[in-house]
Amino acid sequence: MPRTKEYVREEVLEAATRVFWERGYEGTSVENLVTATGLHRRSMYGEFGDKDGLFLACIDHYVNTTAKHLMVTLQASPRGLKNIGAFFRDRVEYAASGISRGCLLVNTAIENTVVGPKASAKARGYLQLMEEEFYACLMAAKSHGHIPEHKDCRVLARYLTCFLEGLMVMGKDAPDRESLERVVQTALETVTI
Helix, strand or coil, X not given: CCCCCCCCHHHHHHHHXXXXXXXXXXXXXXXXXXXXXXXXXXXXXXXXXXXXXXXXXXXXXXXXXXXXXXXXXXXXXXXXXXHHHHXXXXXXXXXXXXXXXXCHHHHHHHCHHHHCHHHHHHHHHHHHHHHHHHHHHXXXXXXXXXXXXXXXXXXXXXXXXHHHHHHHHHHCCCCCHHHXXXXXXXXXXXXXX
């Protein structure tokens, strides 16, 4: 007779995601995961295969619970520079809050030689989706004359994605809000000049 699960998958993913987010992939041991999730090793391996499988599931969980929420700001109608400004103001609040662990996707991209090709590709894929959202906002802004005609929206979208990655890395050190706001303002001015 098969045993019934004594855990809720989403709760396990939430707990494991927090551990990976705080400690990084390499700094997280199976014991850390067992302790945080309350799962027995056998259950963890049965559900996720191994640490890599759990990490991949955590990336998906993070995207579905955190990253997609962030994209809503960029997807709000009508799209344009206001969306991008609101998005980055929200990121400044997070980074300046003192609880910032950066962005799990950015942290994963930074650890790309450690996390393995599947996790690295998955993180990069989601960051590419973010870039596409920036691009859509920029194209809308350009069509309304808010961005100079000579500006390449594809390059600007990549620039904003790189800027976001850097901002999230800076945010791990809990910099002051004012300096982050000035940096964001400069980045946004770069788009429109």
